[in-house]
Structures are given as structure tokens and as C-alpha cells.
Amino acid sequence: MQIYVAIKLNENQKAYLKSHVIRARLIFKDEIEKEHRCDVFLQSDICFGNVRPDWLEMTDRLQWIQLQSVGFGEYQKVKGRVPFIMTHLKNFFAVPVAETALAGILTLYRGIYIMEEDRKSKNWRGVSLRPHLHLLHKKDVLILGGGAIGQHFKKLLAAFDCDTTVYGRRATNSDIQADHELDEAIGKCDILVSILPGTKETIGIINRDRLESLKSSALFVNVGRGSAVDEPVLIELLKNKKIAGAVLDVTYEEPLPVDHPLWDCPNTLITQHTAGGYDDEILDIVKVFLGNLERFQSGESLEHEVDLKRGY
Amino acid sequence: MQIYVAIKLNENQKAYLKSHVIRARLIFKDEIEKEHRCDVFLQSDICFGNVRPDWLEMTDRLQWIQLQSVGFGEYQKVKGRVPFIMTHLKNFFAVPVAETALAGILTLYRGIYIMEEDRKSKNWRGVSLRPHLHLLHKKDVLILGGGAIGQHFKKLLAAFDCDTTVYGRRATNSDIQADHELDEAIGKCDILVSILPGTKETIGIINRDRLESLKSSALFVNVGRGSAVDEPVLIELLKNKKIAGAVLDVTYEEPLPVDHPLWDCPNTLITQHTAGGYDDEILDIVKVFLGNLERFQSGESLEHEVDLKRGY
Numbered sequence: 257m258q259i260y261v262a263i264k265l266n267e268n269q270k271a272y273l274k275s276h277v278i279r280a281r282l283i284f285k286d287e288i289e290k291e292h293r294c295d296v297f298l299q300s301d302i303c304f305g306n307v308r309p310d311w312l313e314m315t316d317r318l319q320w321i322q323l324q325s326v327g328f329g330e331y332q333k334v335k336g337r338v339p340f341i342m343t344h345l346k347n348f349f350a351v352p353v354a355e356t357a358l359a360g361i362l363t364l365y366r367g368i369y370i371m372e373e374d375r376k377s378k379n380w381r382g383v384s385l386r387p388h389l390h391l392l393h394k395k396d397v398l399i400l401g402g403g404a405i406g407q408h409f410k411k412l413l414a415a416f417d418c419d420t421t422v423y424g425r426r427a428t429n430s431d432i433q434a435d436h437e438l439d440e441a442i443g444k445c446d447i448l449v450s451i452l453p454g455t456k457e458t459i460g461i462i463n464r465d466r467l468e469s470l471k472s473s474a475l476f477v478n479v480g481r482g483s484a485v486d487e488p489v490l491i492e493l494l495k496n497k498k499i500a501g502a503v504l505d506v507t508y509e510e511p512l513p514v515d516h517p518l519w520d521c522p523n524t525l526i527t528q529h530t531a532g533g534y535d536d537e538i539l540d541i542v543k544v545f546l547g548n549l550e551r552f553q554s555g556e557s558l559e560h561e562v563d564l565k566r567g568y
Numbered sequence: 569m570q571i572y573v574a575i576k577l578n579e580n581q582k583a584y585l586k587s588h589v590i591r592a593r594l595i596f597k598d599e600i601e602k603e604h605r606c607d608v609f610l611q612s613d614i615c616f617g618n619v620r621p622d623w624l625e626m627t628d629r630l631q632w633i634q635l636q637s638v639g640f641g642e643y644q645k646v647k648g649r650v651p652f653i654m655t656h657l658k659n660f661f662a663v664p665v666a667e668t669a670l671a672g673i674l675t676l677y678r679g680i681y682i683m684e685e686d687r688k689s690k691n692w693r694g695v696s697l698r699p700h701l702h703l704l705h706k707k708d709v710l711i712l713g714g715g716a717i718g719q720h721f722k723k724l725l726a727a728f729d730c731d732t733t734v735y736g737r738r739a740t741n742s743d744i745q746a747d748h749e750l751d752e753a754i755g756k757c758d759i760l761v762s763i764l765p766g767t768k769e770t771i772g773i774i775n776r777d778r779l780e781s782l783k784s785s786a787l788f789v790n791v792g793r794g795s796a797v798d799e800p801v802l803i804e805l806l807k808n809k810k811i812a813g814a815v816l817d818v819t820y821e822e823p824l825p826v827d828h829p830l831w832d833c834p835n836t837l838i839t840q841h842t843a844g845g846y847d848d849e850i851l852d853i854v855k856v857f858l859g860n861l862e863r864f865q866s867g868e869s870l871e872h873e874v875d876l877k878r879g880y
Binding site for chain 1: 663664667668670671672674675677678679680681683684686687690692693694695697698699700701702703704705723724726727728822823824826827828831837838839840841842843844845846847849850
């Protein structure tokens with residue numbers, strides 16, 4: 257059995273993987289010549305890490321691919337029969353993403369980003385800053401997306417005695433599901449947080465009307481996908497201070513070009529699609545793969561299989 | 569009955585106070601000439617807000633002073649008999665201070681302060697930042713100070729599944745009380761948070777030995793009083809990256825002078841003694857005073873009386 261390892265690993269992570277894999281041959285992408293990679297992939301039974309979507313149309317040997325991401329939108333266009341299993345990192349990023357969302361909100365509310373500017377100029381403003389700070393305590397937070405990130409974020413917010421409302425498709429893990437309920441909740445929230453994936457249903461869901469109905473004191477946070485929001489309208493509202501600020505991990509274009517207006521919007525933190533990251537991220541992804549590999553080798557069903565046709 | 573209002577209020581706050589005070593005359597400090605202020609104070613029965621300590625030695629009329637602070641160290645040197653009651657803002661700042669402490673920690677762990685620099689230069693580093701980020705999740709946090717701030721902070725940390733240890737004098741609200749327990753806990757914590765007041769017992773308690781025993785990955789947070797830590801040693805450790813960073817709301821000198829080395833320490837956030845601040849801070853302090861005034865006028869005992877001799 258041959259495993260093609262497409263995820264980029266450092267020497268320690270490779271050593272960890274090697275020491276835990278039995279009855280299979282590991283081939284690391286960065287240890288073979290670029291022009292041979294596709295051939296090696298096509299001879300492999302298992303793939304660990306994301307590869308080009310068109311490779312998946314060519315394979316007739318692959319039995320299972322473990323993605324190194326939650327999102328798999330680029331694979332939805334794979335044509336033809338899909339004889340292999342695809343698993344993704346569902347739930348994996350709940351803790352880091354929720355922590356970055358909270359870090360951004362607290363940075364804005366507690367004025368940390370202003371004080372970081374003061375630090376550069378060695379300017380102590382002290383007591384005059386105090387009336388410009390805000391508390392997260394007891395704020396009304398609307399979370400779009402009922403998945404693992406939303407649930408973990410809700411747990412963090414409970415410690416701040418926040419009033420949270422979760423909008424999602426399924427009643428089991430959301431408080432509201434209907435469009436008119438969403439409209440109403442957006443108009444009264446203090447913080448709107450989008451954790452929506454990039455699917456047909458979510459594109460542009462946070463449209464002009466919804467953005468314009470936000471309170472002028474409201475914050476907008478996006479740690480889902482940039483496509484969920486009408487970005488030009490968001491920029492217009494931020495520039496004109498019609499809303500109080502934003503924390504954006506995701507945008508239409510990534511990386512954000514140097515001349516993009518979002519860099520200059522007031523009270524806007526750009527977290528560069530790092531919300532899922534942390535020191536042990538890659539090693540923990542290796543551990544997820546190893547857990548599934550053990551299941552695969554003993555004929556059990558794998559964790560977090562995706563349905564390419566449904567999109568989740 | 570005359571009330572001398574030493575706390576600085578804006579017109580709305582004054583109007584709120586006036587509309588809620590009955591059977592008493594309010595005199596606002598900023599509405600009388602500087603040279604008459606002391607005389608007016610000496611003719612007052614009640615004082616709302618902090619005044620010069622030597623005025624308290626002169627008064628024989630004052631029955632009660634409501635401080636606008638938790639700290640009252642400057643009044644401990646008041647000589648002679650103290651015939652009046654002094655109340656302070658015990659517990660008042662628990663929520664904002666705990667939120668600023670957490671905001672600072674998450675700013676460092678989630679790299680927000682780095683990304684704010686990137687934003688100035690419009691530099692998207694994205695995925696290469698991810699291994700440099702950390703999680704608060706499950707970290708070991710040592711909190712010095714068992715008061716209201718420490719208890720609220722502990723509640724917030726519980727949502728992050730942190731392992732918290734509270735050091736304090738009284739066993740009722742702390743996990744450890746002995747010196748050797750403190751030494752041991754400092755050596756193994758990920759985050760050391762001081763919320764200690766400025767008393768004889770706390771000066772220099774975080775000494776060289778204790779600072780040097782911190783892990784190199786540890787963060788130091790001070791939202792208590794600057795005097796608790798050996799500041800020159802802290803600066804040395806930060807500059808030499810012997811510890812990973814600091815969040816300092818308080819310092820030996822405040823405001824921090826322009827040429828102070830703390831401004832330039834790496835991974836060090838200076839929050840300028842604003843941790844207790846928030847938009848409704850002053851109005852909420854007025855409400856605390858009004859609650860105590862009602863008790864005073866109906867002969868009940870007041871909330872949060874201080875013991876000037878014991879220091880808390």
C-alpha cells in the first residue's frame with residue numbers, strides 16, 4: 257500500500273508520521289521531482305493532503321484522500337465517478353478560529369489596537385482613552401453558522417454573559433433558521449459573526465440590506481468565507497463609520513492586494529486567513545490522518561467523510 | 569447636608585446625579601474657583617471622589633467619602649484620628665480588568681499585534697504566520713490575587729479549559745497561600761497574571777528568582793500594581809527573550825516616560841492603566857455612589873468600607 261503525502265511537513269513531523277505508519281510505504285511530495293509527482297500520486301492507494309482537483313479525475317487506484325482543510329469547494333467540480341473516499345478536517349479548527357474571532361473582538365473593544373499605535377510613538381494617553389473602551393460583557397452576538405466553530409465560540413461567549421443567537425440551516429444546532437428571523441436578529445445585535453462555509457446558499461447572504469440594518473455601534477466578524485458578505489458595501493460602511501469596526505480573516509481576494517481598500521478601513525483588523533493556525537497545527541493534522549489510517553487498515557469507516565455532491 | 573463632588577463628570581452625568589439626589593446640596597469641584605475648593609470641602613458632610621490626602625487630615629465635619637477608585641494607598645498615610653467612613657469601588661472593575669487581561673493575552677497568542685504591523689505595510693504573510701500562533705486553550709494560568717478581578721478572570725479562563733491556580737492570602741478564595749507553593753507554581757505556569765494591590769506585603773513579590781524561574785514560553789500579565797514586580801529584571805528578561813511576552817497595564821512610573829525601555833520591549837503590550845475603563849464607567853460609578861447615599865441617608869451601613877489601617 258502506497259501513501260502519497262502532499263501536505264508539507266518538516267523533519268520532525270515526517271519522523272513522527274514514519275514512526276506511526278505500519279504496513280504502508282510513504283512518499284513525500286517534496287522528496288520527488290516535480291514532473292514525477294502526478295505519476296506517483298496515480299500509483300498511490302491513499303493520499304494525505306490536498307492535490308490538484310484534475311488529478312482526482314485521472315486516478316483509478318486511489319481509495320482514500322485525507323484533506324488538510326475543512327473546505328473542499330475546489331473538489332466539487334471533479335467530473336466523472338468518484339470511486340474514492342474523501343475525508344476532511346471537520347471540527348478541527350473550532351478552537352483556534354473561535355479564539356482568533358474573540359481576540360479580534362477584544363482587541364477592538366478594549367482598545368489594544370489603539371494602544372499598539374501609541375506604543376510606536378511612545379505616547380501614554382491613559383485615562384483619556386477609558387471612555388472609548390467597551391465591554392464584551394452581556395453583548396448581543398449573532399453567529400451565522402451552527403457548526404463546530406460556532407458552537408465553540410458560543411461556549412466562550414457564555415463566560416462573558418453574552419446573549420448569543422445562532423443562525424443555521426438545521427434546528428438541532430441553531431436558534432433561528434428563517435430569513436425573516438435573520439433580518440430581525442441582524443438589526444439588534446452588537447456583533448455579527450459569520451462562520452459560514454462557501455456554498456451556493458451562502459454567497460452574498462450578508463447583503464446590502466442586512467449590512468445597512470446593523471447598528472452603528474456593531475462589529476462585523478468574518479472567520480468563514482469572504483463570499484458570504486457583499487464586500488464593497490462592507491467597505492463603504494466601514495469607511496463612513498456606519499458600523500464600528502470589523503475583524504476579517506477572509507476576503508474576496510486572498511492574499512489581499514497591496515492597493516486593496518480594506519487595508520485602510522478604520523477599526524478593521526485583517527487576520528490574513530490565519531484563524532485556524534497554531535503551533536501544533538500540522539502535527540495535530542498528522543494525528544488526525546493516523547487515526548483515520550488505523551480505521552482504514554482495519555476496515556472501519558473513516559471519520560469526517562465528505563459528500564462531494566452536497567458540499568458538506 | 570452638603571456633598572462635595574470631586575469626581576470629574578460631564579453634563580449628562582451631572583444631570584443624572586442631580587436628578588437622583590434628594591435632601592442634599594451638590595457642589596461640583598469644577599464649578600468653583602480653585603482657591604475655594606478646600607474650604608468648600610471642609611464645609612461638606614460627604615465627599616464623592618478622590619481628594620488630596622492632607623485635606624482629610626484637616627476635616628472635622630466629613631462623615632463619609634466615596635472614593636472613585638479601588639486603590640486607596642495614598643490615604644494610608646493620613647495622620648491622626650479618622651472620624652469619617654471611607655468607601656471604595658471594591659469589585660467594580662472586575663469585568664473590564666479581566667477583559668483587558670484576556671484581550672492582551674489573546675492579542676499575543678493569536679498574533680493580532682503582528683498583523684496590525686502588517687496592516688500598516690499592507691503585507692499579507694498569511695499561512696507562514698500560522699506556526700507562530702498559540703492557543704489559550706488548556707493553558708496553565710497562575711493568578712496572583714484572590715479578589716473579585718481574579719475570580720472573574722478565572723471564570724473567563726474556564727471557558728478556554730485552562731488550568732487555573734489562584735494565589736492569595738485567604739484560603740477561602742485561593743488555591744495556594746504559601747511561599748513555596750507560589751515558587752513551584754510560577755515555574756510551571758504558561759501565564760503569570762498579577763492582580764495584586766499595592767501593599768507592604770506585595771512590593772517586589774515577583775522578584776528576580778521568581779521571574780527567572782518562568783518558562784521561556786511564558787507570558788507575564790500585570791493588571792494589579794507595578795510595585796509587585798521587579799521591573800528592571802522583567803525588562804531584562806523581555807529584551808533577552810527569556811520569556812515570551814508581557815501585557816502591562818501598570819508600571820513603576822505612570823505615565824511611562826517617552827524614553828522608558830518598556831516601550832521597546834519585544835512582544836510587550838502597554839495598556840496605559842486603562843484596564844478598568846469602559847464607556848459607561850463614570851455613570852456606573854455615579855450609580856454606586858447613589859446606592860451608598862441612599863443607605864447613608866436611611867442610616868444603613870455602607871457597601872465596601874475600607875479599613876485604612878489594614879490596607880484593604
